[in-house]
Amino acid sequence: MKHLENCPQAVLLAVTLGPGVDAQIRRAGVETKLIVAFMSVMILPMIFLNVVMHTFASREVGELQQLYMIVVFITTTLLIYWIYRSVSVPLAKLQKAARNIKEGNLDFEIRQESDDEIGQLCQDFEEMRLRLKANAEEKVAFDRENKELISNISHDLKTPITAIKGYVEGIMDGVADTPERMDRYIKTIYNKANEMDLLINELTLYSKIDTNRIPYNFTTISAKGYFGDCGEDLHMELESKGIEFTYCNTMEEDCKVIVDPEQLRRVINNIVSNSLKYMDKPNGKVTMEVKDVGDFIQVELGDNGKGIAAKDLPYIFDRFYRTDASRNSSKGGSGIGLSIVKKIVEEHGGNIWATSEEGAGTTMYFVIRKYQEVSIDE
Numbered sequence: 001m002k003h004l005e006n007c008p009q010a011v012l013l014a015v016t017l018g019p020g021v022d023a024q025i026r027r028a029g030v031e032t033k034l035i036v037a038f039m040s041v042m043i044l045p046m047i048f049l050n051v052v053m054h055t056f057a058s059r060e061v062g063e064l065q066q067l068y069m070i071v072v073f074i075t076t077t078l079l080i081y082w083i084y085r086s087v088s089v090p091l092a093k094l095q096k097a098a099r100n101i102k103e104g105n106l107d108f109e110i111r112q113e114s115d116d117e118i119g120q121l122c123q124d125f126e127e128m129r130l131r132l133k134a135n136a137e138e139k140v141a142f143d144r145e146n147k148e149l150i151s152n153i154s155h156d157l158k159t160p161i162t163a164i165k166g167y168v169e170g171i172m173d174g175v176a177d178t179p180e181r182m183d184r185y186i187k188t189i190y191n192k193a194n195e196m197d198l199l200i201n202e203l204t205l206y207s208k209i210d211t212n213r214i215p216y217n218f219t220t221i222s223a224k225g226y227f228g229d230c231g232e233d234l235h236m237e238l239e240s241k242g243i244e245f246t247y248c249n250t251m252e253e254d255c256k257v258i259v260d261p262e263q264l265r266r267v268i269n270n271i272v273s274n275s276l277k278y279m280d281k282p283n284g285k286v287t288m289e290v291k292d293v294g295d296f297i298q299v300e301l302g303d304n305g306k307g308i309a310a311k312d313l314p315y316i317f318d319r320f321y322r323t324d325a326s327r328n329s330s331k332g333g334s335g336i337g338l339s340i341v342k343k344i345v346e347e348h349g350g351n352i353w354a355t356s357e358e359g360a361g362t363t364m365y366f367v368i369r370k371y372q373e374v375s376i377d378e
Helices: 008-016 021-027 030-055 061-102 117-172 179-210 223-240 261-277 337-347
Strands: 219-222 244-249 256-259 285-293 296-303 351-357 361-369
Touching (some): 117 179, 223 244, 223 256, 256 261, 337 351, 337 361
Antiparallel strands (some): 296 361
């Protein structure tokens, strides 16, 4: 022990390889590990030789050289294994992961087993795998929706086209042999063509909204004044159709909202048009109420139409969803109007929902946030 106390290299070795050194090395970078490996191969045998020479000075030089070579061999072997475990094994995992990604297999996991550069690379690979998997799942869902979209468009366009074709053939074959019948055939063809035009316009609008290609022109306006104008327009339109309209606005004069006036007007018009389409009562009624609900403005549009079945209510805002009643009705729509309404409301930072009772009517609700000025204290 006395010889060891006089050997500074031995003291250095004891300090360097003290408790916690393995954890410190694992946290070190690849460059640091390689430096440690090089220093270990070069210095440890020299330290050992120095210790042995101080301890066993009487031994022959040949024996000391043999001991030195044994130490070098053992040290080198251990360091090669350590480097293999720290570098080669993780690289092999990364190579296998890259091969799986290349083949399109994303159902695996890359675990980070160290905090060095290779460990960080494993983490980056895992994040890339998760992102690629999410994108692949989104693409599958998008393709499925596109197939459904094409199928629905084909069905909705085929129906009026078939009707138009049938009436045109009737005219060509001389079936419309009276002026009254000819007039009815032509009006039917015109109405079916209008249905196709409306469907195409709705599809075009939905596509633009869905891909964010419609620029919203948001502006700060008075809630009471804006919805008051909407109410007046609806009153004149519904009055001409024999529909009773009731309007109520309890908002304060100074309450403001940030909206796109044109797009929000489209929301109201689409909801009211939907109410009129399925109105089954001779004395039709439509109501509009605007009221304050804290940080939001709530708009309620109700009718006394046929109502919506409870099983259909959660899905009425889904694209191309139509209730059984609308499918079996000559006035059945495309199933796009309410999905357009939902998207516009959500683009305004709001929410939309509905309540309904079969035979009594339906009420649509949507909320948009109030405009609030925030004072900045200097």
